Amino acid sequence: MNHKKIKFHTVIIIIVTLLILLITLFPYYYLIIQSFLPWDMVDKSFIPTKVTLDSYTYLLNRGGSSNPFMWIRALLNSFIVAFPTAVVSIAVGLMTGYAATNMQYKGKSAIHSSLLFQMFFPVIILLVPRYMIVKPLANHYSGMILPLIISVWGIFMYINYFKTVPKSVFEAAKIDGASDFKILRKIALPSTKSISIIVFLSVFMTRWNELMWDMLIAPNINVQTLNVMISTQFNQNSNIPGPMYAASILLTMPIIILFLCFSKYFKEGINFMLK
Amino acid sequence: MHKKIKAVPESIPKRSGLSYESRTAWLFNTPYIVYSVVFLFLPLGWAAWLSVTDWNLMSPKYNLVGLKNFTQLFTDDNVQAAFWNSFRYLVPIVLLCFVFGMGIALLTSKLPGKMKGIVATLFFIPYLTSGVATSVMIKYVFSYNSLLNVFLREHYQLNINWLQSGAAFWILIGMIVWKMGGYYALFVLSAIESISADVYEAAVIDGCTGFKKFIKITLPMITPTITSVVVLAAGLSFQIFSEPFLLTGGGPDLSTTTWQLEIYKTSFVSFNAGYGAAMAIVNAVQIFLTIQIITWIMNRVNKKFGW
Numbered sequence: 001m002n003h004k005k006i007k008f009h010t011v012i013i014i015i016v017t018l019l020i021l022l023i024t025l026f027p028y029y030y031l032i033i034q035s036f037l038p039w040d041m042v043d044k045s046f047i048p049t050k051v052t053l054d055s056y057t058y059l060l061n062r063g064g065s066s067n068p069f070m071w072i073r074a075l076l077n078s079f080i081v082a083f084p085t086a087v088v089s090i091a092v093g094l095m096t097g098y099a100a101t102n103m104q105y106k107g108k109s110a111i112h113s114s115l116l117f118q119m120f121f122p123v124i125i126l127l128v129p130r131y132m133i134v135k136p137l138a139n140h141y142s143g144m145i146l147p148l149i150i151s152v153w154g155i156f157m158y159i160n161y162f163k164t165v166p167k168s169v170f171e172a173a174k175i176d177g178a179s180d181f182k183i184l185r186k187i188a189l190p191s192t193k194s195i196s197i198i199v200f201l202s203v204f205m206t207r208w209n210e211l212m213w214d215m216l217i218a219p220n221i222n223v224q225t226l227n228v229m230i231s232t233q234f235n236q237n238s239n240i241p242g243p244m245y246a247a248s249i250l251l252t253m254p255i256i257i258l259f260l261c262f263s264k265y266f267k268e269g270i271n272f273m274l275k
Numbered sequence: 276m277h278k279k280i281k282a283v284p285e286s287i288p289k290r291s292g293l294s295y296e297s298r299t300a301w302l303f304n305t306p307y308i309v310y311s312v313v314f315l316f317l318p319l320g321w322a323a324w325l326s327v328t329d330w331n332l333m334s335p336k337y338n339l340v341g342l343k344n345f346t347q348l349f350t351d352d353n354v355q356a357a358f359w360n361s362f363r364y365l366v367p368i369v370l371l372c373f374v375f376g377m378g379i380a381l382l383t384s385k386l387p388g389k390m391k392g393i394v395a396t397l398f399f400i401p402y403l404t405s406g407v408a409t410s411v412m413i414k415y416v417f418s419y420n421s422l423l424n425v426f427l428r429e430h431y432q433l434n435i436n437w438l439q440s441g442a443a444f445w446i447l448i449g450m451i452v453w454k455m456g457g458y459y460a461l462f463v464l465s466a467i468e469s470i471s472a473d474v475y476e477a478a479v480i481d482g483c484t485g486f487k488k489f490i491k492i493t494l495p496m497i498t499p500t501i502t503s504v505v506v507l508a509a510g511l512s513f514q515i516f517s518e519p520f521l522l523t524g525g526g527p528d529l530s531t532t533t534w535q536l537e538i539y540k541t542s543f544v545s546f547n548a549g550y551g552a553a554m555a556i557v558n559a560v561q562i563f564l565t566i567q568i569i570t571w572i573m574n575r576v577n578k579k580f581g582w
Contacts, residue, residue: 016382021397024397024456092307092310103296103300111307124534125318125319125559126318128322128325128551128552133313150306180299180300208405209406211520230407235411241415266396267465270462273462
């Protein structure tokens with residue numbers, strides 16, 4: 001970069017922005033540092049003078065023989081619950097979104113009204129009935145996954161995207177004799193790459209961070225997600241905060257790293273979020 | 276699924292195949308339809324039914340109580356608190372999210388090209404963080420033996436139970452704004468970026484610069500995005516659960532309680548499932564009306580100042 005070209009007020013703006021950014025991200029710095037400090041120094045130092053894995057090995061050994069590796073299992077449970085939800089959200093979003101924008105059929109407007117209704121509908125009303133419906137699957141992954149498996153927001157992302165794609169793209173394939181299934185797989189899916197990545201990550205993140213439903217339907221320690229386990233294990237004032245910081249790292253970092261890896265797709269996708 | 280794909284004839288008559296298209300479309304919609312019947316419409320009807328009963332979540336017996344649940348809401352302190360708190364949350368959350376979102380977006384938009392994307396992404400990180408992680412950390416920061424409280428005790432003889440004081444509400448607001456500010460900034464930034472350079476050039480030729488340029492051009496051009504951000508933030512303030520659930524339990528004196536928390540507690544802690552359903556319905560009506568009013572106001576603002 002040519003430094004002579006940068007004006008004085010740009011420098012001021014850079015400094016102010018970075019300062020706000022530092023304050024915003026300070027909790028993460030603090031979290032990381034504290035999770036690696038020896039326990040007698042946790043919360044007493046802002047600089048990592050000594051690094052240990054004490055807090056992490058503590059998590060690894062917690063649970064004893066009755067619940068071996070409960071924290072590792074909680075981390076796995078979070079994946080087991082969030083991953084299929086994200087994949088199904090993409091598949092259903094793609095199908096429903098394609099049908100809503102590129103196909104003519106009876107009942108189209110009814111489906112669209114239902115989608116709109118659901119988009120703005122407060123889910124809290126459904127809490128007790130959903131709990132009753134899914135109760136036979138309590139403490140099973142299916143009971144945690146099924147009620148939240150479709151993302152209406154995701155469907156609208158695809159609808160908004162397909163609206164911007166000229167119909168002629170799909171018409172041409174149809175005239176060539178391709179079935180709608182084939183068009184969906186061979187043309188629509190590859191063209192929605194950035195939308196699909198955003199839907200995947202956002203749904204994954206939302207599901208990963210869900211508290212109320214997982215807490216209700218899966219209180220058993222063997223199927224608890226990491227999010228629920230942190231809320232139950234560290235919700236009292238403990239005198240060993242180290243493991244709390246380590247567990248929070250396990251909870252937040254996978255999502256942050258995933259998003260940072262794919263952040264370049266967001267610039268394109270953000271335009272479809274607010275329509 | 277695969278079998279069905281094979282059953283489709285390779286070449287389809289173009290126009291006469293409308294009923295075929297209809298069938299395929301319904302097939303595409305099947306997963307959504309099944310889901311919404313089982314997890315939306317059936318529970319919705321059930322919830323409406325529950326709201327006129329006194330069912331206790333466990334027993335097979337229940338009584339029809341008519342509208343008693345709804346009339347009882349008016350005299351219930353917890354419900355009153357949840358109702359008014361949603362507005363108490365809404366105003367500072369919308370205002371602060373707007374201020375921080377706009378501020379971060381405007382600053383970021385002035386950064387040199389390469390930094391812009393990186394900085395915007397970094398501001399987005401708090402949005403990804405689970406409310407549980409931030410809550411347990413905040414709980415610890417404000418606990419009796421925390422660094423902060425030990426310091427205040429030793430140096431100022433202050434002994435504050437932060438999470439059961441008037442400050443609790445503002446701690447929660449701070450957590451939510453911290454989490455959402457960078458997310459909303461991304462929308463505003465994207466809107467600012469999409470204003471074409473021609474518009475600005477024309478403005479500069481007409482002698483429009485600096486603050487005036489911002490007021491006359493940038494702001495009117497991004498009002499549709501601001502409208503969306505305000506509506507999103509307003510909707511968000513009805514969704515608060517994890518933070519008061521883990522930090523304050525709704526206290527002190529119900530000052531931080533929310534609908535979500537009260538409905539959860541009524542249904543699953545005191546087992547008044549019928550009454551909880553009635554609460555949820557009133558909550559939904561409040562959300563609907565509030566969002567309608569805010570959208571109406573923002574549309575007026577849009578018409579007056581937008582392009």
